[in-house]
Amino acid sequence: MDGNRARALLPWAWSGLLIAILAFLVVYPTAMLLIGALTTTNPVVEGYKLSDLSIGNFIDVAMNPNVASALLNSLIACGGGTIVAVAIGLSFAWVVVRTNTPCKALIASAGMLPLFVPPLVAGVAWAILGSPKTGLLNLILAKAGLSIRVDMYSMPGMIFVFGIYYAPYVYMFTAAALRNMDPSLEEAAEISGASATRTMATVTFPLIMPAILSGMLLSFIVMLGIYGIPAVLGSPANINVLTTYIFALTAWSPPKYNTAAAVAVILMIVTGFLVYAQQRIVGSRSYTTVAGKAFRPRSLNLGPWRFMTLGLAIVYLLIVVVLPTLALIVAAFRKFMFIRDIPSIFEMKQYGWQHFTKMLDNPLTVTSIINSMKVGILTAIVGGILAFAIGYTITRTKAPARRTIDVITTIPVAIPGLVIGVAYLWAWIGLPGGIYGTLWILALAFVARFIPDTVKALSTSLLQIHRELEEAAWICGRGTVMTISSIVLPLARPGVVAAMTLLFILSIRELGSSLFLYSSGTMVMAVQLLGYYEGGNIGITAAFSLVQMVLLGVLITFTNWLSTGASTSVARSG
Amino acid sequence: MHLTRRHALGSLASLGLIGHFGPARAAKPYEPPGAVIDAAKKEGQMTLFSSTFAEVQQDVIRDFNKRFPFVKVNFVRASGGQLITRVKSEAAAGKLEADVVDHSDRGQTAEIAHLFADYTPPNAADYMPAALVHPKLWPTTTPAWSLAWNPELVKNPPKSWMDLTKPEYAGQIGQVIGPSGGTTWSRIMFERQVLGEDYWTKQAATKPKLFPSGGPLSDAVVRGEIGIAPLIYNIVFPKKKDGAPIDAVYPSEGIVIVPYGAGIAKSARYPNAARLWMDWVLSDEGQLQSIRDQGNMTSLKNPPMAPDMFDAAKHKIWTPDFGQFVSLHDKWLEDWNKTYGYRQ
Secondary structure, eight states: OHHHHHHHHHHHHHHHHHHHHHIIIIIHHHHHHHHHHHSSSOTTTTOOOGGGOOSHHHHHHHHOHHHHHHHHHHHHHHHHHHHHHHHHHHHHHHHHHHBOOTTHHHHHHHHTGGGGSOHHHHHHHHHHHHOTTTOHHHHHHHHTTOOOOOOOSSHHHHHHHHHHHHHHHHHHHHHHHHHTSOTHHHHHHHHTTOOHHHHIIIIIHHHTHHHHHHHHHHHHHHHHTOOHHIIIIIGGGTOOOHHHHHHHHHHSSSOOHHHHHHHHHHHHHHHHHHHHHHHHHHHTSOOOOBOSSOOOOOOBOOGGGHHHHHHHHHHHHIIIIIHHHHHHHHHHHBSOOOOOSHHHHTOGGGBOSHHHHHHHHSHHHHHHHHHHHHHHHHHHHHHHHHHHHHHHHHHHOOOTTHHHHHHHHHGGGGSOHHHHHHHHHHHHTTOSSSOTTSHHHHHHHHHHHHHHHHHHHHHHHHHTBOHHHHHHHHHTTOOHHHHIIIIIHHHHHHHHHHHHHHHHHHHHHOOHHHHHHOOTTOOOHHHHHHHHHHTTOHHHHHHHHHHHHHHHHHHHHHHHHHHHHHHHHHHHHO | OOOOHHHHHHHHHHHSEEEOOOOOOOOOOOOOOHHHHHHHHHHOEEEEEEOSOHHHHHHHHHHHHHHOTTOEEEEEEOOHHHHHHHHHHHHHTTOOOOSEEEESOHHHHHHTGGGBOOOOOTTGGGBOGGGOSSTTOBOSOBOBEEEEEOTTTOSSOOOSTGGGGOGGGTTTBEEEOGGGOHHHHHHHHHHHHHSOTTHHHHHHTTOOEEESSHHHHHHHHHHTSOSEEEEEHHHHHHHHHTTOSOEEEOOTTOEEBOOOEEEEBTTOSSHHHHHHHHHHHHSHHHHHHHHHHHOOBOOBSSOSSOOTTOOTTTOOEEEOOHHHHHHSHHHHHHHHHHHHTOOO
């Protein structure tokens, strides 16, 4: 009897534990943010009383036409960027996973490269390429005698850069789903006489709709929170988006964090609505595609058309990877980025290692690299474990309060990094013990900030595992823990590795929360990079970006290898 | 109304604080008392919070460590508003990591003067009173605004602030946004108080491109994306020294200087190392380094060397009245945003 009661209480205890962790990581800082938005004081410094609370900040923000303008610009830039990202990411995923296009592995690896590029650097690279007066592309157009010019300091410029740099998010989600999809469903459609195109439109894409929607939503929301690209490309054209607006508020003398918090709360409401809509769509249908039957990912024979897909992939890679990387290489090795004409690009006396030497001469450079790696690993491990626990609880159990857990988990997605950073500072600085000023506080902030992304990435994989596999294990007498470790985890391993990789990358690039939580001994790469950029040294900024890209590239190659190994073993063992 | 040089200087005298440097003199070597050295040596480290560009600050730290290798300087850099928020929050929680806080906006630093310890440098009497806003805060750094241009593109560069209103420069000018911080605020105060109420309108008519801060703007000048820009000279100086296509001049109507406000935290864990740092940075030796290696001015009455490009016979320096620096801030920035079409 006691054993039964204990067993009955266990799900409650489990849910309680998850809620307690999320309360610390998410609810408490969000509450501090709300208090900040409802007062005109710094809650840590001046404290707050109930009588101080007012909606004055919201009224100010609502009455300010510039906020509406920034919001509209954000929606246009990120909406347009998302459309571009989905078109590119989904096409790429299909080409790589489901066709016999040559050099697929190379295309897949190169297609992920934009993910390693910090947004600030992406903006700088495209400013070098497409600034209206001295952009390298414009020099080429002028040399060719053409009168048309590229202008990246514009809304279309921002949409383009957002789209190409966030396509890998869509790719990661959709490629994993396509890889895990049982091809028998498509085969059945084709046996029934459906053409390849119709099969794709009526079977393949609808089945991976959760992944498409998750990728779309994630890329849209991540774009909403990006500062670097609109700061570099939008500001010279006086196009303010919410992040540049918020950044200006935080940099104001004195800073207007309370107003920034109010803007962030409005953004939270918009994003919350989007997340709700996405969950309604995903939640209303069954998308189980991994069942207990063995399968091998299906490859469509494109015949001679495979060279066309290869050609398109090469053009894409040229635009997205080669051109900006070349621009960064030129900037990193060239003494100064004043380029009069095309021949002067090739004056070798202009090139050298001076920016790398100067960069390495700064002791904080190496410190920041080591710290970022440590924080990235800590975040990936702690966040991976927590995300798996939450994702499993939400998608595969009937644990009490799992809806609440799901909702709390989603909250940070809606808060821009620049604002949540100060909320973490307000919330956690008073914690007893020595966590403030250590790498752990950064790791916890990153786990909290990116828990929605990680859980969504994992849930996509978990949703695809058929329940019958776990039921079979239970029938064979395995307990929950053993079932998870022997069935669910191996099957979801590509998703787990992808989610942890995503977490690592996001934490390495995260600027907003780092700005307020790093201390003298815990400088991280994102802050160091901003320092170089704000110092006006494009050469060192580019050199440091290349170092960061190489480091992340090595790591991604390693995890990709892990993930591929996992997929192979799952396919075989099925 | 046409603004003559005489008119401008008259305005300078009435609305801001105008001054001349005394003649440059040989720098006195800094020799700290043995007790300060011993105490700092015992502490072995200190933490500096600064709003100065990281690279520039690292150079200062390097020079300090050449003299005093036994003090490790830990360093946190943040932009103005973010630095103040961090200092206030850490102090309120009893966890202020900084031993020294060095900030470009004296107004904001003066507001938190209660967090600083009493401190007076050995050469306090050598400093210009106009550069001091509080007995605990000292101008470790004094940058100055210059007019910069890319000589590859601009063959007839501007020489005065008023030149920036000329139609011939339309479309070539870049500007840092007014609300970017105390440094820019000082300059735009000068523009309105000294150059005339209509200066912003005339200047904005040239359709300048707006940048969030001076670093990216200086880079845009070097790249040739922007031809001309008002820039703090200490960001132009290292690029010019390295041979980059950028040059600058101090404008004829007056040089806007921006004395920083730095002090030792009351809660400093390493107060002796902090004192050694402050004493050295504020000494002739430290200021000489700041002028010679960073391209800054100084707030010393008699500079230890003539600052680069500075001609005592023709240049006058200007710094805002501190009361107005605080009281005019919000209203005037709102006006600036409207005039320049900056959506704040």
